[in-house]
Amino acid sequence: NSVWFRExxxxxxxxxxxxxxxxxxxxxxxxxxxPYAILEAGAVGIPVIATRVGGIPEIIETGxxxxxxxxxxxxxxxxxxxxxxxxxxxxxxLGTNLRASIRENFSKxxxxxxxxxxxxxxxxxxxxxxxxxxxxxxxxxxxxxxELISIMKKQQALLWFNSxxx
Numbered sequence: 075n076s077v078w079f080r081e082x083x084x085x086x087x088x089x090x091x092x093x094x095x096x097x098x099x100x101x102x103x104x105x106x107x108x109p110y111a112i113l114e115a116g117a118v119g120i121p122v123i124a125t126r127v128g129g130i131p132e133i134i135e136t137g138x139x140x141x142x143x144x145x146x147x148x149x150x151x152x153x154x155x156x157x158x159x160x161x162x163x164x165x166x167x168l169g170t171n172l173r174a175s176i177r178e179n180f181s182k183x184x185x186x187x188x189x190x191x192x193x194x195x196x197x198x199x200x201x202x203x204x205x206x207x208x209x210x211x212x213x214x215x216x217x218x219x220x221e222l223i224s225i226m227k228k229q230q231a232l233l234w235f236n237s238x239x240x
Contacts, residue, residue, distance in 0.1 A: 096120045098158050098165065104145050106130055113183065116140075116176040121168035123154050133180070139172035 099115035101124040108129035112122050116133070122140040124130045134140035141158070143150040158165050 093118050093120070098123060098155065100151070100155065101125070101130070102143070102145070102151055103127055103130075108132065112140075113176055113180055116169075116172035119166075119169035119173040121158055121165045122172060123151065123158065133175070134172070135175075138168075139175045140168055 093114060096115065096118075097120075099112070099120045099122045101109055101112060101122065103109070103125050104127065106125075106128035109124075112124060112130065112133050115122055116139075122134055124134055124140065124142060125145040126142040127145055131142060134142050136142045141154050143154055158168075
C-alpha cells in the first residue's frame with residue numbers, strides 16, 4: 075500500500091534495507107537487454123513481474139520464478155499484480171525460485187558487475203525477509219513525506235527544464 079520514489083542509491087547499507095522491503099518488483103519495459111535490476115530483486119528473493127522483451131526471458135520463466143507479461147498490456151500487468159498482491163505463498167515461491175536461479179546462473183555476472191550484491195545473494199533468505207518486514211513496520215511517515223516532496227520538486231524542475239529543450 076506504499077510507493078517509494080527514491081533517487082539513485084549508492085550507500086550499500088541503505089540499498090540493502092530498501093530492496094528487502096519490496097513485496098513485488100515490476101519492470102514493465104518496452105525494450106531491455108539483460109536488466110540488472112531484476113538480478114538485484116531476485117538476489118533477495120523478491121518476486122518479479124516483467125515484460126517479455128530482450129533478455130528478460132533468459133532470467134524469468136513464467137510461473138516458475140516470476141511472471142512475464144506482454145509489453146504495453148496494462149490489463150495483463152494489473153491482473154498479475156493483483157494475483158501476486160493477494161497470494162503471499164505464490165510471492166514467496168516465485169521469489170525463492172528466482173533467487174535460486176540467479177545464484178545458479180548469474181553469480182559470475184553479479185560478482186563481476188556488482189560485488190556488493192554477492193554477499194546479499196549468499197545471505198539467508200529468511201533473515202532478508204525479516205529485515206524487509208522490520209523496515210515496513212518502522213518506516214517514518216514524516217521522513218518519507220519530506221523525501222517524497224523533495225523528489226517531486228526535483229522532478230518538476232526537470233520537467234520544466236526539459237520543456238525548453240523540445
